[in-house]
Amino acid sequence: MRAVLKITAGVVLVLVLALVAAWLADRPGTIAVDWLGYRIETSVGVLIAIVLLLGAVLAALARLVLIASRGPRVLAARRRLKRRQAADRALVRGLVAVAAGDARDAKKQAIAAEGATDGSPLSLLLAAQAAQLNGDMAAAERAYNLMLENEETKFLGLRGLIVLARRKGDNDTALARAREAQALRPGAPWVASEIFGLQAALGEWRAAEETLNGALRHKLIEGARGKRHRAVVQLGQVDAALARGDEAEALSLAESAHALAPDLVPGTVRLARLLAGVGKRKKADRLLENAWVQQPHPDLAETYAAIVPDLSEEDRARRLETLAAINPSTRESRLLAAEQALTLRRWAEAREALMVLVTNHEATRRTYDLLAELERREKGDQRRAAEWQEKAMTGEAEARWFCHVCGHSPKAWSPHCPSCHSFDSLEWRMPGAIGEILPPPAAPADGTLPAAEVARIGG
Numbered sequence: 001m002r003a004v005l006k007i008t009a010g011v012v013l014v015l016v017l018a019l020v021a022a023w024l025a026d027r028p029g030t031i032a033v034d035w036l037g038y039r040i041e042t043s044v045g046v047l048i049a050i051v052l053l054l055g056a057v058l059a060a061l062a063r064l065v066l067i068a069s070r071g072p073r074v075l076a077a078r079r080r081l082k083r084r085q086a087a088d089r090a091l092v093r094g095l096v097a098v099a100a101g102d103a104r105d106a107k108k109q110a111i112a113a114e115g116a117t118d119g120s121p122l123s124l125l126l127a128a129q130a131a132q133l134n135g136d137m138a139a140a141e142r143a144y145n146l147m148l149e150n151e152e153t154k155f156l157g158l159r160g161l162i163v164l165a166r167r168k169g170d171n172d173t174a175l176a177r178a179r180e181a182q183a184l185r186p187g188a189p190w191v192a193s194e195i196f197g198l199q200a201a202l203g204e205w206r207a208a209e210e211t212l213n214g215a216l217r218h219k220l221i222e223g224a225r226g227k228r229h230r231a232v233v234q235l236g237q238v239d240a241a242l243a244r245g246d247e248a249e250a251l252s253l254a255e256s257a258h259a260l261a262p263d264l265v266p267g268t269v270r271l272a273r274l275l276a277g278v279g280k281r282k283k284a285d286r287l288l289e290n291a292w293v294q295q296p297h298p299d300l301a302e303t304y305a306a307i308v309p310d311l312s313e314e315d316r317a318r319r320l321e322t323l324a325a326i327n328p329s330t331r332e333s334r335l336l337a338a339e340q341a342l343t344l345r346r347w348a349e350a351r352e353a354l355m356v357l358v359t360n361h362e363a364t365r366r367t368y369d370l371l372a373e374l375e376r377r378e379k380g381d382q383r384r385a386a387e388w389q390e391k392a393m394t395g396e397a398e399a400r401w402f403c404h405v406c407g408h409s410p411k412a413w414s415p416h417c418p419s420c421h422s423f424d425s426l427e428w429r430m431p432g433a434i435g436e437i438l439p440p441p442a443a444p445a446d447g448t449l450p451a452a453e454v455a456r457i458g459g
C-alpha cells in the first residue's frame with residue numbers, strides 16, 4: 001500500500017516539475033542582480049536550479065554537523081555497554097569460580113569485576129569471597145567492612161564478618177556482629193540460630209535458652225528441633241551446675257531435659273547418675289533399662305555398672321548380664337553379654353554370642369578382639385588368637401561420637417563440638433559412614449555463601 005502511494009507521489013512530482021519547466025520555457029526572461037559592484041545576469045531557469053542546488057548542499061551540511069555533535073554520546077554509550085557486559089561476565093565467572101573452589105580464577109575475576117564496576121556491591125561480595133578462598137582474611141574483612149556502608153549489602157557484610165570472627169575463634173565479636181544483623185533483620189532464622197549457637201559456644205546457657213524460646217515463639221525454628229535444642233541447652237546447664245557443685249539444680253534440669261528428649265542417651269546417662277546420687281537407685285536402674293530396650297548404647301551399660309558403688313568384678317559382670325538380657329538379640333547386647341561371659345569364664349556362652357555376630361555379618365573389631373581373647377584364655381590357642389587379631393585389624397571399627405560439621409571424633413558427648421563449637425553436632429555412628437565422604441549439607445565451614453544467597457542480592 002505504502003509502495004503504491006510512494007510511486008503515485010513520485011509520478012505527481014515529476015508531472016508538476018514538467019509543468020513548471022514548460023511554463024517557464026513559455027515565458028523566457030532574465031533576472032539581473034547588482035551587488036557589491038558586481039552585476040549578475042541569468043535566466044530564471046538557471047537561477048531556480050542554483051537555488052535548489054544551494055538548498056541541497058546546506059541540508060547535507062546540516063546533517064553532517066548533527067551527526068558530528070551526537071557522535072561522542074553514542075560512542076560513550078557503546079563503551080558503557082561494553083564495560084557493563086565485561087563486568088557481568090567477570091561477576092558470573094568469579095561466582096562460579098568461588099562455587100568451584102578455584103581460588104586463582106576467583107581472584108582474577110574479582111579484580112576484573114571491581115575495575116569494571118568501580119566497586120559495585122556485588123563486586124565487593126565477590127572480592128570478599130575470593131579473598132576468603134585465597135586465605136587472605138584481612139582482604140576479606142576489608143571487603144565485608146566496605147559492604148557495611150551500603151544499606152543493601154550491610155546484612156551480607158555482617159554475615160561475612162560473623163563467619164570470619166567465628167573462624168578466628170573470636171566468639172565475642174561474632175556475637176556483637178550477630179546482634180547488629182538481628183537489629184537489621186529481626187526475622188532472619190539464620191541470625192537467630194547464629195546468636196543461639198554463639199551463646200551456647202560461650203557457655204551462656206541461660207541467654208541461649210532465651211534466644212531459643214524467642215525463636216520458637218516467632219516460629220523461626222520448627223517445633224521438634226526446638227524441643228531437642230532445649231534439651232541439649234539444659235544438658236549444658238546440667239554440666240555447668242555440676243561444675244559449680246550444685247547437684248540439686250543439675251538434677252531438676254536433667255529431669256526436664258529427659259522429658260524433652262527421652263531418646264537422648266547423654267541426657268539419660270546424666271539423669272541416672274544424678275538420681276543414683278540422691279539415693280534413687282531403683283529409679284535410675286529403670287531409666288537405664290528402658291533406654292537399653294529402646295537403643296542399646298555402651299554409655300548406658302557403663303553407667304548401669306557405675307551407679308552401684310564398690311562392685312566386685314564378678315558382681316559387676318552379673319549386673320551387666322541382666323542388662324544385656326533385657327534386649328538380647330541386638331548387636332550391642334550380644335557384645336555386652338560376651339564380655340561378661342568372658343569375665344565369668346563361661347567360655348561356651350561367650351563363643352556363642354560372638355559367633356552369632358560373625359555369622360550375621362555384624363562383627364566389628366571389638367567382636368574379633370573378644371574372640372582372640374577367648375581363644376587365648378580358654379585353650380591357650382595363640383595361632384587361632386592371632387588369626388582373629390588379624391581380622392580385627394581390617395574389620396569395621398566401632399561406632400563413636402562424630403561431629404557432623406567438622407568430622408572431629410571426641411571421646412565423650414558434649415552439647416557442642418569441642419573442635420568447631422557447633423551446637424548439638426555430635427552423633428553416634430560407625431566411622432566411614434556417608435557423612436564423612438560428603439561435605440556438610442548447609443553453612444559451608446569456609447564461610448562462602450550458598451548459591452541462593454548470592455542469587456538474591458545479585459538480582
Ligand SMILES: [Zn+2]
Binds near residue numbers: 406418
Ligand atoms: Zn565439630
